[in-house]
Structures are given as structure tokens and as C-alpha cells.
Amino acid sequence: MADRHTESHCHHQHPCHLPRKTGHRRAESGGQRPHSTRTLNLMAKSTIYAGLEIGTHKICVVVGEAKRDGAIKILGVGQAPSRGVRKGEIVDFEKVQTCVNDALVRAEDRSDVMIRNVFLGVTGAHIESLNNRGRHRLPDQTEIAEDDVEEAKEIARSVSIPQSNVFLHSVTRQYIVDGQEAVRQPIGREGRVLEADYHIIHGVRGRVQNAIRCVREIPLEVEDVVFNPVAAAQVVLTREAKMQGALMIDFGAGTCDYVLYEDGMITASGCVPLGGDHITNDVAMALQIPNGRAERLKVEEGSVLYEDVAEGEMLSIEDDTGLVLGEIERAFLFEVMNLRTKEILTQVRVRVEDHLGRLGAGIYLTGGVSMMKGVDAVAREVFGIKVTRAGSAPVSGITATFENPQYSAPIGLIRYAQILDSEKPFLSPLKRLGRRMQELLSSVTL
Template sequence: MARSTIYAGLEIGTSKICVVVGEVKKDGAIKILGVGQAPSRGIRKGEIVDFDIAQTCLNDALLRAEDRSDVMIRNVFLGVTGSHIESLNHAGVYRLPPDQNQITEDDLEDVREIACNVDIPQNHVFLHRIARKYGVDGQEQVRSLIGRTAERLDAEFHIIHGVRSRVQNSIRLVRQVPLEVEDAVFLPLAAAQVVLTKEAKQHGALMIDFGGGTADYVLYAEGMLTASGSVPLGGDHITNDISLCFQIPHARAERLKVEEGSAADVELEPGEMIRVDDENGMFVGEIERALLNEVIHMRTREILEQVYERCAPHMGRLGAGVYLTGGVSQMRGIDQVAKDVFGVRITRSGSSASGGVAATYENPCYSAPIGLIRYAQLMDAEKPWLSPLAKLGRRMAEVFSTWTF
């Protein structure tokens, strides 16, 4: 690799702020050197609502990561999410000049620019432009293009974009620490790098990163990124429903969801009750287990159905099924609800191919921040024209082109 193999990934989530420091070994395995996290405050649905509070939480997570990894962090790959993020697929065609019959690097750059020349809302900024496929004279999925005889080049890209000000706010928060942002990465795209294998992507797979404030997703078909987005609902909404239904504090509702609840329709003894204690362990009352499960089931199904609706045109292409990751994916019965909604094989998955401290963190709630380390490695290994690192100055200038400090 051209640069150091030590990377830092930062997830600013609704439930937690997490900093992961990882080293990529020569064989491609990730060794986690340290993880620092802090409860996320000042963040709502993946977006910053109180800078001062959020910065305090970020500082706490950063100091813990540095202490545990013995690495002074100066640069991070920043994960971003939120319901403002949108995506589309767009194709372009380029005809070679009449006096030329072999494809050159300049021709590839021209067809990329054409394929990525798409109108997005004026207040949006591009996050990713990812090649899906290339074609030559009507023949699709062509590789080794340079030097190939052709008259016409085709390209199709998956384009991810989001509201400029919201992306800027996340970068601004990080820079005030101060840290430099190597790249801003749509979080489920990073998580997919450690959750989905190459074979799963090739056979067709939908990965849902089910977090506290959002349910983010990426869908691959025939190895190509085909759909992506974010549903503005997550685990916190399930907890809020429990809190409102049973008139109990949010913290107690969260504990009930995690320790006692299930999203699945399960057979229960008639009138089975759950004891509810206060923060001091004192008995305050009972609730019916069947009703708790019903509340959890209804909201969970609603969230998964929203993902289904957005991915419906591609559901017939999921040979590998649906992969659930993120903290909420650990909830009892969620795989059964997902099976009912999507009608395909469901896999609950965390990160993989990592070592070191990662043995403690190989669970679904760390897929995204650990995925940022893998994403960093992949981007450094790509050709210069694909690497965000090679275009970092232009990317950051684009993001901040209308920002004043």
C-alpha cells in the first residue's frame, strides 16, 4: 500500500459514537488495535442537533480509542447516514472518434463523466459514484477495456448523494476536535464490506444495518451495487413505543426490549406477566408479555416493510437472501419477522475477517465502524481514478463549496 496500513473509522450514530483503530495486515485481515465509544447525545436519526454535546461525546470516544490502541489519531474515515441520503443508477454512452478504434484511459474517463453527469437537488452533494458495469459495442460486463477494439463504450454507475449541509455538519464536528476527514462514507456501504462476501454479492444480497435511529440498506445483484438508502426509523422508535404504551421511562423500556421482548409471534402462557423494577431494583408493577411482544413486532415489521417497498423491484434477485446487522439485529425474533416480510433466507451477521481486540467486537453493532477500516483498505488498493483518496481535495472542495466558517 502507498500509505500506512493503520486506519481510523468513526461512526456518529444515534445510540453511540464509535471510533475504531485498525491495522490491515499483508494478507488482508484486519487487526483491531482499539475501540473507543461513548453514548451518543446531541444526535437524532444519525444527524447532529446539538454540536456542543455531540462534540463532548466524540472527544470521549476518541480518547478511549487512542488510549486502547496506543495510536495518536489525526485522520478518520467518517461514516454518514440519515434519511436525506438518496441513490440512483445512471448510464452513459461514449462513441470513440472515427480515427480511433482502440479504447484508451481518456476514453474511460470520458464515459465515466457522461455516466455520472446526473442532476441532483441543488442542495445535495455527491457522496459516491460507484461503477456497476461497462459495455463495449453492446456487449455487457466487459473487463480489461484498455486497448480493446471498439466503436462505443457504455458505463453504468450507482450514485449516492445527500443534503450538503447535513454532510457538512458532520465534517465540521469532526474538524473541530480537531481531526481531518479522509473521506465521508455512507455507513451501510462500509458495513457491507465486512458483512457480505463476494459470493453473496454475486448471488444477490440485501444488507440492512438496523441501528437506533435509522435502518440503512445496500442491495447487491450480480455483484453490482444496485440500490441503497436509509429509512428514518430504528430501535429507538421501538423503545419509544414501549415507553408510551406502558407509561414507563425510556431507559426502563429499552431494558425490557433487550432483556424480555421478542419481535416474533411466539406462543405464550395465557396471562404471562413480566415484573418491572425501578432503577433501584424495587418492584413497581407488571406488564403482559404478549402485549410487549406485539408492540415490538408491529414497529419492527413497519420498518422492514419500508425497506422492502424501496427494494421491491429487485427482490427477485436475492439468491443469497437478506443479511441483518447493526445493534437492533440482535433483538429476539427479528429474523422471523424479516422472513415473513421478505420471503427469502435471513442471516444475522456481524463483522468478520478481523483479529486482535476485534474478538470482543465481532457482533453486529460494530459492523459499520469496522467496515470503515475495510473500506479504507479497499479504496487505497483501487486504481487512482476510482480512489476517493486520490480525489480527496476535489471531494472536500465540492462538499464545502458553499460553506463558510
């Protein structure tokens, strides 16, 4: 990842992630996390990170260690069923905090690490994006200096967004020197006009604040706030896929998030506030059964390829006790699922329509709903290009279970943290941390 609206604030030392004492247990699942006064000295090159995704279906905490060669070792994963979240956004603080605590305790037990700071993944229909360029004319000299680059960046970042919104990401796409595009490192080049091309992601301040404050009250410190698909893309999309052009869709329970790359540059991103829960709701209404039973039916028997079902093939409908309530045609269930899936993916297509002709690597589907039978075929029908179902890239550690699509975002948060730390930002970690959190939590609008 590249530059942000404010300097990023990863810690090169992470006093927030401490090896736990042998035999130490925090709190039982569901209990309160005690305040710890214990401190340990870590080696300066400690690179342990924790990522937290508060999803509509599950809450997941991942602890990972970044190695010098760029590899990531997952030390522990803790998850809990999610309550108090709707369409990716927190609607009940107490329920969410209980679920986060459950996931946190499990992650700590499995990783043997006490977690104090997290990279927090967020989503929601309020999150929007745009591309903007900052144009800076060099005053005297013709060799581009660092100050010239910073000036172009500031101009690019000075874009008008709603007063109620806050910047989440300001990602450098490219520099343009005297009209020459795709310049990655302009410092030292000869030129008169320097432009900085940025992808800017922003969301409603109050909703971002809610997520931060909910986590802080646990208590955990938030090291950074990351738009979920930006994190997931770091482990789903290869450098080659980004260069060829790729659209990654993170199809979750409450939202369908996406991020699109062209020529290695992030070009579009956003969130459609529809997901797997809406498919479940449609099944429940169509069959007049409880949502819990509809979810199990969708997962265990469902498919979105209703054309392939034999005519007249029936499916028994049972209640929660196993009592048979009746039968329906299997094709009817599949058609209900197909229609909603197609609607959701079509909404993503409408938002990226202008870019589809430049996606040489095609579409990568990830997220829990991407595992639904036939969803890749429906995506091919909707978008008309190559579709790949993908989980996170292979990482070492206890990962055999977690290399599936539903863990792309939380594992991506670890990779995101690793990339930010490697950028050697200008400000010290404490100054960066203070500035970033002040920006996100301040009541003053930008």
C-alpha cells in the same frame, strides 16, 4: 469499491496515524484533546486507518491496520454513549463533540496510536441513490483507450441531483461495450460504443457539511465521508453473496440503512429514518414507563415473536429503583415490539421490491437491533426469503468482542479505506484530499 464522483483520496502514507510515545496520555475521558505539534516519520508502507461512526445510540472509533495479504488487524476500539444525535444526524454539536472526544481518547489509549484523520461514516433520511449510464461513442479508433473510459465515466457522473445536494459516492457497476454487459475492464477491447454504468449516492450538502465541521473542530481531519451501509457491506457480505444477490440491512437505533447487490454490483441503497429507538418509544408509551426503563426491558426481556408466548404469562414492570409498579402480559410487550419492527422492515421492502426475486443469497441483518430476539423471523415474514444475522467478518486483533453486528459499520470503514488505497488512484494523496474536501465543503452547488 470503485470510482467516485471525484477521485478518492486515501493516503498511502498516513502521517495522521502516529505511534504514540510510551507512557503518553492525551486527555482524560471527557477532556479537551490538546493540539499536538509532534511529528514522526513512518515507513512508506504504513497502512493504519481510523474509522468514526457517529450513531444515534453510540459513537465508535476503530483503529485498524491493513496487512499486505488483505487481512485487517484491529488495534483499538473506543466507544461512548451518543448524545446530540437524532435519527443518525447531528442536532447538538457540543454534545456530539464531547462524546466523540471520549470515544477517541479510549481508542487512542487502546491502540497506542494518535489519531489525526478519520474516515467518517454518515447516514440520514436525506441520503438517496440512483443508477445512471454514460454513453460514449468512440470517434475514430476501435480499440478502447483510457481516455474513452474517462469520458464515459464523466458522462455517467453528469446526472441531475437537487441543487442542495452533494455527491457522496459514484460507484462503477459495470461497463457495456457495443451492447455487451458486465464488462469489468474495457481498455484494449475492440468497440465503437462504450457505456459506464454507475450507482450514485448523494445527500443534502448542509447536513454532510455539519458532520464534517463537527469532527474538524475536535480537531480531526476527515479523510473521506462514507455512507454507513456501503462501509458495513465490505465486512458483512462476501464476494459470493454479492454475486448471488444480497440485501444487507443495517438496523440501528435511529435508522435502518440498506444496500443491495446483484451480480456483484451495487444496485440500490438508502436509509429509512426509523430504528430501535422507535421500538423503545413505543414500549415506553404502551407501558407508560420512562424511556430508559423501556430500553432495558426491550433488551433484557423483549422479543418480537409474540405468538410463541404462553397465554397469560406475566412480566413485572419495575421503576429505576427496582420498585414493582405492576404487571403486564408478556405477549403485549412482544406485540408492541413486533408491530414497529415489521413496519420498519416493510418500509425497506417497499424500496427494494423490484429486486427481491434476484437475491439468491437472501438478506443479511446487521446493526445493534439485529441482535433483538426474533428479528430474523420477522424479516423472513416481511421479505419472504432467506435471512441471515451477521456481524463483521473475522478480523485479527482485539476483536472477539467486536465481531458482533453493532460494529459492522465502523469496522467496515477500515475495510473501505483499505480497498480505496489498493486502487492506486491517479491523483496524488494531497491533491485528492484537497479536491474531495473542497467538493464536500464548497458553498457552490453542483
